[in-house]
Amino acid sequence: MSRLRKIEPPGEKGLSLVEVVVGIALFSVLALLLAGVISGSARVRQSADADMTATFLALQKKEDIMGRPWDSVQSEARAPVDAANYPGFEREVEVVSKDANVKKITVRVYYPRAGSAEKGVRVLVFEKCK
Numbered sequence: 535m536s537r538l539r540k541i542e543p544p545g546e547k548g549l550s551l552v553e554v555v556v557g558i559a560l561f562s563v564l565a566l567l568l569a570g571v572i573s574g575s576a577r578v579r580q581s582a583d584a585d586m587t588a589t590f591l592a593l594q595k596k597e598d599i600m601g602r603p604w605d606s607v608q609s610e611a612r613a614p615v616d617a618a619n620y621p622g623f624e625r626e627v628e629v630v631s632k633d634a635n636v637k638k639i640t641v642r643v644y645y646p647r648a649g650s651a652e653k654g655v656r657v658l659v660f661e662k663c664k
Contacts, residue, residue: 588643
């Protein structure tokens with residue numbers, strides 16, 4: 535049996551400076567692209583959280599209204615919801631009597647959006663009959 539031995543040309547051990555620089559540049563570009571994707575997904579998550587919170591606050595108000603006596607259901611001016619737990623969120627209720635037995639009730643929740651104007655969402659419209 536013969537033993538094979540790898541023969542390397544002299545001076546070919548390792549990477550050249552050009553190869554190292556190209557590798558670092560490629561890694562840097564990929565890292566920047568990944569950082570952009572992560573940043574964008576964080577903004578989308580924050581927006582979705584705000585939408586869910588607004589929906590929760592509207593549903594909470596709806597349940598409150600549905601539990602009240604008929605005659606006590608009235609419009610409410612735009613006002614902060616709970617500054618400690620929901621900073622920046624405001625809610626208003628609009629009640630329109632269609633006739634003596636039916637009221638159209640609209641609950642709107644407004645909230646700030648990062649980097650842009652506030653967002654107003656007309657979340658719930660329901661009718662309560664006597």
